[in-house]
């Protein structure tokens with residue numbers, strides 16, 4: 543049987559990952575560090591958008607490293623390491639946002655601290671609209687369009703049915719479009735309005 | 740495949756989430772339905788702008804290095820912490836057994852039970868020490884006579 547190069551490469555990469563997971567589960571600190579370094583940037587990006595704050599995102603990342611190291615033996619399928627560790631991150635972000643809600647009731651603090659660099663008005667508008675979404679919607683948008691997870695993977699991360707992911711994505715996109723329309727940055731076509739996605 | 744179904748699948752189609760069979764069905768419909776094509780192209784524009792925007796705001800944001808010392812020490816200290824209660828229990832038991840069995844503890848218990856003996860010993864010492872300035876008592880005289 544012949545396999546094309548792309549497939550073999552992908553298989554080899556996932557094999558490396560599985561081996562690292564197995565080594566880390568057997569107690570190798572070095573393997574765990576290498577494993578975590580592979581997913582660190584993706585986790586940080588996700589946390590930055592969900593938490594709108596780089597220092598909170600770093601705190602979340604540090605905490606996720608700790609929790610993942612402590613619980614690595616509970617991971618059954620080594621190939622699911624990234625979704626597993628992303629789930630830990632999403633839960634941590636959720637906890638941070640809840641804590642922040644409690645605090646912001648006492649002191650009304652602005653949390654929008656992610657640097658909005660010299661970006662296009664649309665790009666800035668999108669970030670503002672994403673920041674206005676509630677946590678479940680924000681999470682699916684970030685996982686899907688920043689990190690490129692499939693609906694199935696998001697379902698695994700959030701521990702919910704794929705149908706729920708679908709409907710949340712649709713609702714989140716609808717909210718984003720409506721927000722951007724109010725900002726004058728998006729103009730929907732008539733065709734799209736006629737059909738509910 | 741009808742228009743409604745196709746529009747539900749546009750997002751998955753654009754992100755490459757569909758199996759070959761469904762993908763081909765969507766493509767067939769899009770070829771023949773200008774309305775769905777409009778929806779498709781608008782969705783494509785929106786999603787690519789969304790992706791670009793999310794990524795644009797993230798470029799050059801790299802996290803600080805992870806504090807691995809903290810990660811690894813937390814697990815080890817936890818392991819020690821789990822042993823602390825059993826260590827404490829063993830220590831309490833050992834001290835208890837020692838107090839009950841040792842002769843020193845028996846002596847201690849005796850002393851605690853008879854404080855008068857201790858008190859009289861102290862008075863004798865103080866009486867002796869005060870002797871040169873005070874007239875000697877009978878007991879003191881007897882003591883000196885006995886000594887010579």
Ligand SMILES: [Zn+2]
Nearest residue numbers: 741742772775
């Ligand atoms: Zn159609």
